[in-house]
Amino acid sequence: MAKRTMMDQHAELKAAHPDTVLFFRMGDFYELFHDDAEVGAEALGLTLTARDKASSTPIPMAGFPWHQLEEQLRIMLRTGRKVAVAEQEEELREGAKLLERVVTRVYTPGSLYEEGLLGTEQATVLATVVQRSDTLGLAVLDAASSSGQCMQFDGPDRWSRLHDELLRWSPSELVVRRTMAEASAFGALVGDLPQTVISQHTCTPKRGKAGLIRALGVADLGHLDLDASEAALDAAGLGVDYLTTMLHTDVALVDLDVAEEQAAMVLDRTTLRNLEVISTLAGEHEGSLLAAVGRCRTAMGRRRLKAWLLRPLNDLSAISARHDAVAALSRSSRRLEALRVALTGMRDLERLATLAGHGRANARDVVATSVALDRLPAVERACNDTEDPLLVHLADGLSALNDLADRIGRTLVDAPPMTLREGGLLRDGVDEEVDRLRAITREGTAWFQSYEAELRTTLSIPSLKVRQNRQIGWFIEVTRTHLEKVPEHFTRKQQMTNGMRFVTEELLERDDALLTATTRVRGLEYDRFVELRRAVAEHARTLSNLASRVASIDVLHGFAVVARERRWNRPTVSVGGDLILEGARHPVLEQNPGYVPNDLRFDKKRRLLLITGPNMGGKSTYLRTAALVTLLAQAGSFTPCDRARVGMVDRIFTRVGASDDLLRGRSTFMMEMIEVAHILRRATPNSLVLLDEIGRGTSTFDGLSIAWAVSEDIARRLGCRTLFATHYHQLIGLEGDVPGVVNVSVGVAEVEGTLRFLHTVEDGPCDDSYGVRVAALAGLPQPVIERAGDLLQFLEQQAEGAKAGGGAQPGRRDQGQASLMRYFAAANSAPAPTQPSITDTQAGVLNAISSADLDDMSPRQAAEFLASLHDRLRRGANG
Known part of the structure; x- marks a missing residue:
């Protein structure tokens, strides 16, 4: 063999x-x-x-x-x-x-819990999806916090609802059974999750359920009320079994929330991106909503804040409880300061609990756990001092592990080494045998020093050294010039370039005794540490529970700090369909100099606000402000408003900006229409919809027709709160013709011939788009501006009939795309220019601008390019 x-x-x-x-x-x-x-x-x-x-x-x-x-x-x-x-x-x-x-x-990407692999701010999300008959189950587990959620989806639109939920979570890893991976519907589902690793795992529902019971530390799952949620249960069991297999240890779940789809506001990936909730459009943290409200003092609090912003509440009592807590904290600077001091510098108890539970904590992790536990009584006192029900509930029992913290503090030194088998872990006095062996090692080291001094004297070799290394232990080192003085009982051990190394019987005995003592003390210290770590692991579930409570307290503390710093006020949240904001500010932009607050009102008679006015007037900011104020209110934060009354929103939809999906062959216009179709299919009367220009990626009449039809459908069929910013001024006629449509516009003033944007939003339409004026501000040549003015006047006269409202219904249109030249043909001629359009020099400059790749220019190259254009125009003007 x-x-x-x-x-x-x-x-x-x-x-x-x-x-x-x-x-x-x-x-x-x-x-x-x-x-x-x-x-x-x-x-x-x-x-x-x-x-x-x-x-x-x-x-x-x-x-x-x-x-x-x-x-x-x-x-x-x-x-x-x-x-x-x-x-x-x-x-x-x-x-x-x-x-x-x-x-x-x-x-694997979805099973990480180590801070060094994740970073302090990041959480890893493992999602599992199963299919039981016509029901889909989803579980979302966080290995780092030992928590999870599960839910299930029924009905004909179950795949699209599952799709929305997965996009919201953006899991690091998605685990399915092989049969699910081969399903065509699943293939379409994961196409929108390009960054997610797809894994297959085999686990029967029975085995998954048994593993879930062990993970939760319960006798059965009756407390979760999963009788009617078999698919959700199966998904959770599959996830726990996968984690157990990957981690090679049992998984402990502190909490498994059986979530209802309606329990939280739905924010899909498009909405989160457009509103810049977690990061800006450029992918930066600074400038996001998360950064604007981020005042948490702990890593676990910062992760909890992100989770709350991703899933604002749809439970009125829970929202009110959070607002009560923020109010209680913000009323007293003393309470806030006490809580800030207690939380500042606290190690990540959530991750430490997970390390302990998996038996992977080192001595520094265990000491950090003790230090964090020592802070909790101060957190408990600060919360109890508020007498707020939610804060008192969260703080209840934070001192439960004081004895464990004391034991750790009495056992381990304050700054233990990273390695566990090199000794130096235990305090003196913890273990009598360890103390005795340490004394031997100290005495042994002192003996070698005295032995060196003795040999130098007796042998008259002042350069003699007694040293130690890993290869040969302790030895006597003598240089070549003194070798004749070495006694015969010295045994040669190692030859060197300039001398020789020796050992003696006495030296070997002492070396062996010291080595034995050192080895034993290291082994004993390791054993005592493992015993202590095992005791910490037995409390891992409690530690995780305490960490979760502290995380929520930290977020509420941060909300209160922001409210005091920036004078945010408590919103009134109700179950109605109103949204009334007075003095509303964008939570990120409000600190910019000259920021102008605005009012907004939705009620039974005002359901779709049609916003007109020039670019740069503040329409997009107005839309985003309404959505972000609503999101903050339902997340439990105060809001940047003088007064806010928010009727709970089940979902926020956004259709803003423009982008291609080149990998799938989708143009900007196609992407826009896909987003609009998604909104029309999924929105409910309780949704909030933001539309910032639709129909611009196609011909004028096609775009206007789509915008008109979409406006009517939302107002008549859905009746949801909608902000629609548009350049199609023809749509202002919908007010009075379609119930719930109201015109509002951004303010513009002309001061001494200069256009000034007021950034105010008031009722009534804007009767001028100011597009040509804005083009002039941007620096277009004067002949081009004048020609554009002539064409604008002509087109407005020709398009008088293309206005919405008044019961107007268009007849059958001609085949083919409408074009500007058909306007001119209908009028027999285009408006004649009042002067030659542009000179040859100006035409050359325009061609140079059109053909230049401005995106690839450095600032210096751009300045040189602009100077050359200026020189060409000046020389052309001088003949």
Whole structure:
């Protein structure tokens, strides 16, 4: 029988984890072999070499030092791959001649909980989807916080509702069974999740349910009321089983929320992006809503704030409770300061609890847990001082683990080493045997020093040294010039260039005693630490619960700080369909100099506000302000308004901006129409819809017709609160003709011939788009501006009949696209220019501008280009 080799071990582990990159521990290195080595060379920049180079089939090989593991994991996971880590056992198994390697963990994008792999602000989301008959189940689990949600979807639109929910969560990893992965509907679903890693996992519903019961630490699942939610239960069980398999340890869930679809406001990915809730359109944190209201003092609080902004509440009592808590805190600067001091600098108790629960916490993690627990009584006192029901409830029991914190503080030193097997973990006085052995090591070290002094004197060798290294232990070092003075009982140990190293029987005995004591004390310290870590792990569920409470307290504290800093006021939230804002400001832009607050009113008679006025007038800001104020109010925050009355919104839709989807062959106009179709299908009377220009990506008449029809459909069929900013002034005739449509406009004033944008929004239409005037402000040549004015006047005269309202219904149109030239043909001629349109020089300048790639110019190149155009125009004017 052939001897089992290390490469046999590798082959066995790789066969058991075929969809992973295998990091295989060999001494102080992790090695990658075969295809994994080539992947590592490309993704990690490792040097690709070969094992058994002399053979006919050399094995590709690459590796890195053990201490680079976290960094290399982070890079590899960023490529969307999974990584299996095989560790080397410390001792030979009985009868074995080869150290065994075992996979201790499979790292996947959705199963991470380490701060070093995630960062302090990020959370990893693992989603699982199952299908039970005609019902879809979804579970969303966070391995770092040991929490999750599950829900299910019925009815003919179940796939589209599941699609919306997945887009909202944007999971790092999506786990399904093989049968689901092969379903055509699932293929269409994941097409909009390009950054999500799709994984398959096999787990029966029965096994998943049993694992879920273990994870929750309960006897049964009766408290979750899952009798009517089998698909949701199955999805949660699949997720827990997958995590257990990847982590190679049991998973503990602190909380599993069986969510109703209606329990939270729905914000899809398009809305979150357009409103810049989590990041700006450029992908930056600064300038987002999250940054504007981010006053949390802890990492777990910042993650909880993000979760609250992503899922604003639809529960009136829960919203009111949050507002009560913010009010109680904001009334007293003393309470806020006490809470700020207690929370500031607190380590991430949520992540620490997870590390402890998985048995992976090091000594510094355990000490950090103790330090965090020591802060909790102060948090509890500050919350109880408010007498607010929600804060008092959240603070209840925060001191429950004081004894554990005391035990940790009495056992471990304040700044223990990162490694666990090198000693230095325990305080003096914790363990008598450890103290005795430490005394031996201290005495032993002192003996070697005195032995050195003794030998220098007796042998008359002042340069003699007694030293120690890992290879040969303690030794006596003598230079070449003094070798003749060395006694015969000195045993040669190692020759050097300039001398010799020796040992003596006495030295060896002392070395052995010291080594034995050092080894024993390190082993005892490790054992005592593991015992302490096990005690912390037994409280992991409680620790996670405390961390969750502190996270919510931190968010409410942050809301109160923002309210005081920026004079935000408590909104009134109701179940009605009103939305009344007075002195409303955009939460991000309000601090800009000269910002102008505005009012907004939706009621039974005002359902669709048609906003007209020039670009740069503030229409887009007005739309976003209404949505962000609503979102903040339902998230539990005060709002940047003098007064706000918010009828609860079930969903916010946005159709703003323009972008192509080139990968799918979708034009800007097609993308716009897809978004509008989505709104018309999914909006309800309780939704808030923002439309910022629709119909601009096609011909004038086509665009106007679409905008007209969409406005009518929303107002007549849906009746939801809608803000529609448009340049189609023909639509202002809908007011009075379609119930609920009201014209509003942004204010513009002309001061001494100069156009001034007032940024105010008032009832009534804008009777001038000011487009030509804005073009003049932008610097278009005067002849072009004058020609545009003539054409505008002509077109307005020709288009008098194309206005909405008044019962007007268009007849059958001619085939083909409408064009400006058909206007001219109908009038027999286009308006004659009052002067030559532009000179040859001006035409050349316009051509130069049209053909220039301005996006690729540096600021310096742009300035030089502008100077050259100016010079050409000046020379042309001078003949």
